[in-house]
Amino acid sequence: MYLGIDFLISPGLRPFVVDVNVGLPGGAQEYDRTFLVRAGLRSGIFEDIEAISRACYGKSFAGYLDTLAFLPSLKAFKLWMDGEGLLPAVIPPVLRLEDKWVQYRVLKGRVPMPATVPFDNAHQAAARSLLERCGSLVLKRRTGRGGRGFEIVREPGALRRRPDPAWPMILQEHVDSRVDGYAVSIRALAFAGRFLCAYANLARSAPSNHGVLAFVEPGDRFGLTNRTFETVSFNEKSWEAQIWFGDETPSYLAHNLFEDTVGRTSLLLPESLWAEIRAAALEIEQTYDRLDPASLPRAFFG
Numbered sequence: 001m002y003l004g005i006d007f008l009i010s011p012g013l014r015p016f017v018v019d020v021n022v023g024l025p026g027g028a029q030e031y032d033r034t035f036l037v038r039a040g041l042r043s044g045i046f047e048d049i050e051a052i053s054r055a056c057y058g059k060s061f062a063g064y065l066d067t068l069a070f071l072p073s074l075k076a077f078k079l080w081m082d083g084e085g086l087l088p089a090v091i092p093p094v095l096r097l098e099d100k101w102v103q104y105r106v107l108k109g110r111v112p113m114p115a116t117v118p119f120d121n122a123h124q125a126a127a128r129s130l131l132e133r134c135g136s137l138v139l140k141r142r143t144g145r146g147g148r149g150f151e152i153v154r155e156p157g158a159l160r161r162r163p164d165p166a167w168p169m170i171l172q173e174h175v176d177s178r179v180d181g182y183a184v185s186i187r188a189l190a191f192a193g194r195f196l197c198a199y200a201n202l203a204r205s206a207p208s209n210h211g212v213l214a215f216v217e218p219g220d221r222f223g224l225t226n227r228t229f230e231t232v233s234f235n236e237k238s239w240e241a242q243i244w245f246g247d248e249t250p251s252y253l254a255h256n257l258f259e260d261t262v263g264r265t266s267l268l269l270p271e272s273l274w275a276e277i278r279a280a281a282l283e284i285e286q287t288y289d290r291l292d293p294a295s296l297p298r299a300f301f302g
Contacts, residue, residue: 001288002064005281007186008114008177013222013270015186015277016175017111020103020284022094023074024065027189029238030213030260031197037232037262038215045197046239056192062243070094075244081143084252091302092293099299100142101170106296110287111280114173118142120163127159127171136174141167142300146256147207168300179267180224183207186216186267188277190285195278200267212263219268226265234260 004025007015028045035043053061065071070092077095079085096102104116117126119139131137131153139151139158149167152174153159163169177184182202189196202224203211212231214224241249241257249257269277 001285002191003189003281003285003288005188005190005284007188007277007280008175009179009184009186009222009273010175010177013273014112015273015280016177017107017113017280017284018172018175018185019100020097020107020288022097022288023068023071024240024244025189026238026240026256027187027199028197029240030187031189031199032239033234033260033262034199034213034215037264038217038266043197048196049191052192052194065243079250081145082252084250087301093296094291094293096293096296096299096302097288098143099301100140101168102297102299104170106291107284107287111283112276114138114175116170116172119159119169119171124159128156130171130173131156131159134173137171138174139169139171142170143167147210150207152206177206179222180227182211182224184267186277188281190281193282193286193289195281198277198281202263202267212261214263215266216269216274217266218271218274219266220270221268222270222273223268224265225268226263229263229265232262232264234262 001022002024004021004027005017006019008018009015028049032043032045050061053059053064057064073088073090073092074095076085076088077091077098080087101118104113107113115130117123117130119127137153139149139153141149149169153171182204183206185201186198188198198216200214200216201211202214235258238257
């Protein structure tokens with residue numbers, strides 16, 4: 001399965017998985033742009049994906065995507081998730097994996113994840129206990145992207161608010177993922193039992209998903225090669241967007257699908273941390289590939 005996996009890095013340099021994206025998640029284009037800024041040439045990632053698809057599935061990557069029966073529903077589901085459409089009438093069971101509470105129940109114990117509870121009346125005691133233990137929690141939507149609904153909770157009084165029934169939420173242990181003054185997250189891609197690539201998002205404040213992209217490479221420390229760096233701007237339709245939307249791009253996604261800012265810096269990861277990220281990404285890809293979608297826990301949307 002082709003997956004985009006998001007990691008945060010704790011102050012103790014432990015990687016925590018905070019989201020897994022199925023279907024055709026972004027990442028290859030962003031990686032290619034960070035590689036271009038770092039090395040001065042294209043990465044070859046698109047050719048690698050094509051070669052893996054043909055070797056493992058006997059099809060082009062576009063042909064592989066055509067075999068995913070859930071993909072048309074996923075497109076409509078993503079539009080609903082962004083508030084730009086209706087929830088599809090029929091939701092394939094595999095899309096339950098878009099619910100972060102389902103992700104947690106499937107992956108907990110397999111890979112490091114922040115402790116998580118639903119934000120609802122039934123889990124008030126568990127939420128209070130988690131806040132007392134962790135000191136701060138992150139409140140976010142069970143489905144969503146772009147930091148919608150993101151909030152850091154430090155006071156017990158915040159747990160007494162009435163949940164929004166339209167957009168159920170989760171509370172997660174707050175992972176203060178920072179490097180050299182930036183909030184940082186790492187997006188890794190895995191496909192067909194192979195780790196593909198990873199890049200970093202840097203922002204001055206959390207969440208870090210609307211920041212500057214940076215190349216990721218192994219090093220002798222955790223830090224940026226350049227703490228003060230110039231940036232390079234890109235404005236070109238992404239590889240994923242061309243496959244996903246063709247010539248019809250939703251206007252509200254123009255920034256996400258065309259524009260990137262890449263820093264002339266790299267995020268260095270100690271070899272052990274780099275190995276943990278790669279191993280976790282492969283474990284998730286293999287776990288998802290073995291799943292029987294019909295056996296997944298129910299999501300809040302079906």
